[in-house]
Amino acid sequence: MKKFVYMDASASWLKPQSVIESEADFLANSYANAGRGICGRAEKVDDLVLESRRKIANFIGASEKNIVWTNGSTDALNRIVNIIKNTVADKNLIVAVSDLDHHSARLPWEELSKTGGCKTILLNLDKNLDFDFDKIPQADVFVITAMSNVLGVPQDVSGFIKTVRAKNPNAITVVDAAQYVAHEKIDVKKFDCDFLVFSGHKIGADTGVGVMYIKNPEFWQCDKFGGGMLKRILDNGDLILNQGGEKFEAGTLPLTQIVGIKSAVEELKYWDGGQDLLDYMYDELSKIERIKIITARKAKILSFVIRDMHVLDFGGMMGVRNICLRVGNMCASWIHNKLDIDGSVRISVGPWNTKEEAKYVVENIKKIVG
Numbered sequence: 001m002k003k004f005v006y007m008d009a010s011a012s013w014l015k016p017q018s019v020i021e022s023e024a025d026f027l028a029n030s031y032a033n034a035g036r037g038i039c040g041r042a043e044k045v046d047d048l049v050l051e052s053r054r055k056i057a058n059f060i061g062a063s064e065k066n067i068v069w070t071n072g073s074t075d076a077l078n079r080i081v082n083i084i085k086n087t088v089a090d091k092n093l094i095v096a097v098s099d100l101d102h103h104s105a106r107l108p109w110e111e112l113s114k115t116g117g118c119k120t121i122l123l124n125l126d127k128n129l130d131f132d133f134d135k136i137p138q139a140d141v142f143v144i145t146a147m148s149n150v151l152g153v154p155q156d157v158s159g160f161i162k163t164v165r166a167k168n169p170n171a172i173t174v175v176d177a178a179q180y181v182a183h184e185k186i187d188v189k190k191f192d193c194d195f196l197v198f199s200g201h202k203i204g205a206d207t208g209v210g211v212m213y214i215k216n217p218e219f220w221q222c223d224k225f226g227g228g229m230l231k232r233i234l235d236n237g238d239l240i241l242n243q244g245g246e247k248f249e250a251g252t253l254p255l256t257q258i259v260g261i262k263s264a265v266e267e268l269k270y271w272d273g274g275q276d277l278l279d280y281m282y283d284e285l286s287k288i289e290r291i292k293i294i295t296a297r298k299a300k301i302l303s304f305v306i307r308d309m310h311v312l313d314f315g316g317m318m319g320v321r322n323i324c325l326r327v328g329n330m331c332a333s334w335i336h337n338k339l340d341i342d343g344s345v346r347i348s349v350g351p352w353n354t355k356e357e358a359k360y361v362v363e364n365i366k367k368i369v370g
């Protein structure tokens with residue numbers, strides 16, 4: 001087999017043909033700016049943005065007024081820190097983060113804590129490295145990684161937030177659904193979270209577009225100012241902002257990518273999750289003595305380490321065989337520290353992967369470490 005085997009869906013999803021075609025068609029035939037023009041063509045773009053916003057709202061059980069377009073999860077997670085700080089001007093915010101977090105979810109808070117803007121504390125994990133509901137600390141903000149990009153186990157987000165709120169009814173909850181979104185149904189009403197984010201490129205949309213759900217957009221202060229987010233400036237300088245999430249959308253939006261994300265979400269519903277491929281590879285790799293699998297059998301990804309071989313060396317050897325897996329610390333150093341390893345290998349599948357490819361990957365792993 002000469003072809004390129006891509007099993008790195010969790011890093012970025014390959015693009016379905018419908019996404020490519022909808023973006024190409026938009027660029028070729030309908031392109032104009034949104035929210036500014038009054039000609040028919042510009043109004044058509046407004047309609048396309050609204051259609052995508054409705055699609056996304058429906059996809060996560062929200063209303064369109066709760067949806068904010070961002071440039072991706074990292075962008076949104078950083079923005080949320082500023083939105084919260086601008087609204088709750090309390091220097092002593094206690095922010096609960098966890099070892100499941102990706103750097104993008106935790107570093108913005110850790111950096112803020114260095115200048116005294118908040119204090120971070122750690123959420124407890126149980127023996128399976130899931131959130132420990134029995135030991136939830138007192139905190140003002142909870143950063144909740146809905147699914148670790150290393151362990152691949154969807155967390156019980158609604159149960160966790162319910163337990164947090166029973167202890168602290170005013171807790172602010174921020175859900176990082178960057179990995180969860182491709183695998184589990186998101187229902188923001190059931191989650192009852194204040195914020196939730198994900199990136200388009202991890203579900204088949206283009207890079208440069210992401211979604212930030214905000215439960216009460218009217219309550220929170222803006223973090224960005226500019227064109228497109230307000231209706232009028234009063235004589236005294238006060239701003240009459242757009243209603244709902246649109247007040248957080250200053251500047252020209254990533255229009256082409258917003259058109260594409262609608263098709264990506266439509267495609268996602270036809271995917272079965274690829275668990276049969278993961279199960280097959282899990283069982284085969286379990287038989288290799290030098291391999292230690294660090295994910296659970298039914299996890300949504302397959303991560304492992306190899307005795308006496310650095311994961312970067314392994315990744316390079318798979319790379320020359322045209323097999324693309326992710327190796328390294330996955331921007332999730334804390335969970336690797338907790339497991340006492342400096343990196344891992346991650347296999348993550350998407351709808352394009354086949355059993356034949358899974359066999360090819362196993363075969364090559366056996367050749368390298370068997």
Ligand SMILES: Cc1ncc(COP(=O)(O)O)c(C=O)c1O
Nearest residue numbers: 072073074102104149178179199
């Ligand atoms: C759990 C998690 N959160 C956040 C991110 C950041 O996403 P992006 O790079 O699309 O901003 C990632 C990316 O891998 C992730 O896995």
